[in-house]
Amino acid sequence: MTLRRSFVLSAALAATFLPFGAQAADVNMVLNWVPTADHSPYYYAKQQGWYDEAGINLTIEAGRGSGAAAQRVGAGISQIGVADMATVLLAKGQGANAVAIMTVYANSPQGFYWLKSNGIEGPKDFPGRSIGNPPADASRVMWPLFAKTVGIDADSVKFVNVSPQAKLTSLKSGAIDITSDFYNEHDLKVREFGDDLGFVAWRDIGVNPYGNSVIVNGDFLAGNKELVAKFASVTQRAFAACVKDVEPCLSALMEQVSGLEHDNQVDQWNRITELMTDDTTTTVALGAFNPERMDADYKMVETYFNLEKPFDIKAAYTNEFLDESIKMTKR
Numbered sequence: 001m002t003l004r005r006s007f008v009l010s011a012a013l014a015a016t017f018l019p020f021g022a023q024a025a026d027v028n029m030v031l032n033w034v035p036t037a038d039h040s041p042y043y044y045a046k047q048q049g050w051y052d053e054a055g056i057n058l059t060i061e062a063g064r065g066s067g068a069a070a071q072r073v074g075a076g077i078s079q080i081g082v083a084d085m086a087t088v089l090l091a092k093g094q095g096a097n098a099v100a101i102m103t104v105y106a107n108s109p110q111g112f113y114w115l116k117s118n119g120i121e122g123p124k125d126f127p128g129r130s131i132g133n134p135p136a137d138a139s140r141v142m143w144p145l146f147a148k149t150v151g152i153d154a155d156s157v158k159f160v161n162v163s164p165q166a167k168l169t170s171l172k173s174g175a176i177d178i179t180s181d182f183y184n185e186h187d188l189k190v191r192e193f194g195d196d197l198g199f200v201a202w203r204d205i206g207v208n209p210y211g212n213s214v215i216v217n218g219d220f221l222a223g224n225k226e227l228v229a230k231f232a233s234v235t236q237r238a239f240a241a242c243v244k245d246v247e248p249c250l251s252a253l254m255e256q257v258s259g260l261e262h263d264n265q266v267d268q269w270n271r272i273t274e275l276m277t278d279d280t281t282t283t284v285a286l287g288a289f290n291p292e293r294m295d296a297d298y299k300m301v302e303t304y305f306n307l308e309k310p311f312d313i314k315a316a317y318t319n320e321f322l323d324e325s326i327k328m329t330k331r
Helices: 005-015 037-047 066-074 085-092 143-150 164-173 183-196 218-223 225-244 247-256 262-276 279-283 291-304
Strands: 025-030 056-061 080-084 098-103 110-115 130-133 158-161 178-182 197-201 212-217
Touching: 025 066, 025 225, 037 056, 037 225, 037 247, 037 262, 056 225, 066 080, 066 085, 066 098, 066 212, 080 085, 085 098, 085 212, 085 291, 098 218, 098 225, 110 164, 110 183, 130 164, 143 291, 164 178, 164 183, 178 183, 183 197, 183 262, 212 218, 212 225, 218 225, 225 247, 225 262, 247 262
Parallel strands: 025 056, 025 080, 130 158, 130 178
Antiparallel strands: 080 212, 098 212, 110 178, 110 197
């Protein structure tokens, strides 16, 4: 779909000041996980009052996995959310009414980690092992695709429910053999396990669907197009500001979220900018989807999973709210 820069610019100008006496709209945004560096732009924009100025009273909630976020937005419980795009397509195929308006991870952040000292050299050694992650983790949802790609039986592993915060300790203690995690925290694991750390990135084995994206409930979008345009404008601007200088964004995040360590968040953000960068986000617009890639992602999901309700992929995403003058910086 074409970018409508003039529409976005006019919406951004209209959002600068909330008309006197106008009531701000309450909007709930559910994240894919607990807040970390990749969510800092939302917290930064909220701290700066950008959403308020746009007439959006934004509430940000921690999530419990992309699957849960996609279902929650698709059902209209939350108006806006963040979720892994392949998981969103699966949810939409099950009836979830969700539309992506901006991608954050142009490259898949998915990866599996293990300890080499446990006798695992790569995915071929996964059968008979346990994988620990939360029930709604996107990598668990997409596991059959990974298994087929690397040539192992999808039923050959045992999944163990592990919270996001317990992945590292569970791997270290031997409670699980393998864990899934985003590339964001790669440096933390390298420091913890050193040369004993085993890792495979999904994108390196040829599985590279779009990752985390901003999604909106379809009915909410249909009835609140101007509000969604304002939200997208603020959010795209916030991500661009954080790419330019992440420190104010991390400060905003850590003021509102406890238990985060600054240097780890800096490392995460550096990895995140890698994931945000591709030919489309650097030449078309920061956050823009490539139609050919979205077609391929839909075919991938349609091929490997049972879509109860097939749909037109063009109904699952839009670039219309993005300002094409804001581009991702090439790395």
